[in-house]
Amino acid sequence: MDVDPAKTAVVLIEYQNDFTTDGGALHDAVKGVMDDSKMLANSRRMADEARKAGATVIHAPITFAPGYGELGNHDKVYGILKGVIDSTAFVKGTWGAEICDEMAPAESDIVVEGKRGLDTFATTNLDFILRSREIETVMLGGFLTNCCVESTMRSAYEKGYDVITLTDCTAATSAEEQQAATSQDYPMFSQPMTSDEALGMLKGSGEVVDASRAYSG
Amino acid sequence: MDVDPAKTAVVLIEYQNDFTTDGGALHDAVKGVMDDSKMLANSRRMADEARKAGATVIHAPITFAPGYGELGNHDKVYGILKGVIDSTAFVKGTWGAEICDEMAPAESDIVVEGKRGLDTFATTNLDFILRSREIETVMLGGFLTNCCVESTMRSAYEKGYDVITLTDCTAATSAEEQQAATSQDYPMFSQPMTSDEALGMLKGSGEVVDASRAYSG
């Protein structure tokens, strides 16, 4: 997998205060994994260096109107979106929904709008923007390792992108989930690697062991 | 086709000053058809009455960052999106990109974000919101009759919605295009009707002639 910075986008998923920052509605749930891997510092460095290397940096925050009216009859909502409603996270106009200071978009970055579901491709213009800019490689980081990042990874692979998952730029609600997602699922739909390895590839000195896995593996 | 207001959404496409209002970048191109059918007054009444009847009203404006960076290398852009760039229309933060006063969203309305392409379904969370709210019927109006409204109609039909096109709430850049789209293409993918007829259906007194057409027709 060759990486051309001009054809690469780093897609940063849900670096919003409700996840990233003390006092955020869901911060306590992910704090453990975040601290273990220093994912926020890694992500910040990744974004900074990727911009310098000439890659496109894209932010994909998730937001809902006050009251979560987009989700219809709340009695029928189940699964992770019920969790979002119950946590009162990601409400447009609140501090919790803002992208955190550490990951504030630079002027040249793109912020995709409209994310309501989990797979970033499903409810935003991400694919349109990637195609328009002739992006071939996407590098993914953010929250949660096995929820939005994984759904986005699966769709990116399905759509024919070269997908790199930045394992030390992701966080889940437990070490077990972090481990299971990155070791079992990520290799089927991406090349999982650390941000250091990814930056090496962006800068041309990359040397990455093929982590892909056969069904039988 | 039965219409239940609780399962109906009126989707209003690109009622932005650049189309609707004197001085808008593309207003002169559509002014003729708009005046002929009084589409703006019809659309306003449609939205007002639909809200009263209990339907969901959804706005789908199109916007671009200053410089149209989302569209990548402009030398490679062709077709209608090249037309948008050349016209300098729909730039976020400008008056031209704002929804016009006549069609200002009510508090209970939903504004879908992220529209960059022509088909509203392709680059927004429209489908997600419609599904979440258990919408079965969509009523479409806006600009251009044979561009964004038609692309959205085609996808809505493909996705299994009952589609009603509000012929006197649409406008194209010429009477010929208005006529060709509404008489030749719309019946294949929708029930085309006037806003009066659609309001009749929403209010329960609807009586509509089947306008669908066989291939051989």
Next chain:
Amino acid sequence: MDVDPAKTAVVLIEYQNDFTTDGGALHDAVKGVMDDSKMLANSRRMADEARKAGATVIHAPITFAPGYGELGNHDKVYGILKGVIDSTAFVKGTWGAEICDEMAPAESDIVVEGKRGLDTFATTNLDFILRSREIETVMLGGFLTNCCVESTMRSAYEKGYDVITLTDCTAATSAEEQQAATSQDYPMFSQPMTSDEALGMLKGSGEVVDASRAYSG
């Protein structure tokens, strides 16, 4: 728009006996336009020459199970799919659903399966195959000019492909529809041209006038 045969696919939509051949369920409806432009001979030549030039040739037939069970409750079907049911066209296993002899797939061609709707992208693996093969340019021909070919054109443009519509390889149910679609809608979402012009581009001697059109046009 540069054209590299290795990155080009000619997508041939519904060249099935029900459309193309005497005795086909819908042949009489399109025979007039087919004869006017000799679209079948043009399409055959286009496919043959495109293969020789190294392009991928893809066939997209539409089929339904006997009884059209995929379409659910027929009382609720409207628009063009109702037309299909009423015409009894495209039933799997019948002569009418077979690709016609003139356009029989070569061994190196790809036949996409599963087409039930109008937009070829919506119900088949077309996008997956195009992405996997790194196709950048799609050239479209087939039936109907303003129905399946147009829906496929609109989605291909939305997905970022360079789209060429082969105007003399398409047919509609009337000269008016043929004219309206190719002159009014096609330039917004494609470069419309004759098969001769497209073959010129595939063979490297292409010189094409920009047919794109501004909103204000």
Next chain:
Amino acid sequence: MDVDPAKTAVVLIEYQNDFTTDGGALHDAVKGVMDDSKMLANSRRMADEARKAGATVIHAPITFAPGYGELGNHDKVYGILKGVIDSTAFVKGTWGAEICDEMAPAESDIVVEGKRGLDTFATTNLDFILRSREIETVMLGGFLTNCCVESTMRSAYEKGYDVITLTDCTAATSAEEQQAATSQDYPMFSQPMTSDEALGMLKGSGEVVDASRAYSG
């Protein structure tokens, strides 16, 4: 979550000899988990009883042309699709690609065509058929628990279906993956349950504990 058999589809993913049967290219990889849960017998019973209850049964096999030409340049293929190529599985026309005898489609079943990718929605007409038939609930079983079944589950949730995952009708390549997927990921995007519980719901005596999980969980 109420279940109406007339609005329910059981979607059976890749019950093909290459997975299910001694001698199949990938059977050894999944045999352990299959035997542990008796997933094939459970799936057979599920399909039989679901038909009797009036639900739609849909089969989603994956196939490739001999030589896997749909996947383009094989040097660039990575991840799970590289695993498929290397295993020589699922080649159209071979015994390995056939649906196994135990799960042979009944005449009233629907077989979706065109599956090439992992998410069944991405490359087939599954969504079109579900919408046309007014299906609201999908029940998922098949291979692999954390690959195609999971990708299909994630998209079904995103598209607004009520999703039930039939945990004892799925198999992965290890007990660890089976456990991680069904306990960590499935509850975010579905109601995971056994086939017995799902049949209880289909038959109207269902009583299911809410397995949904908050982000903070």
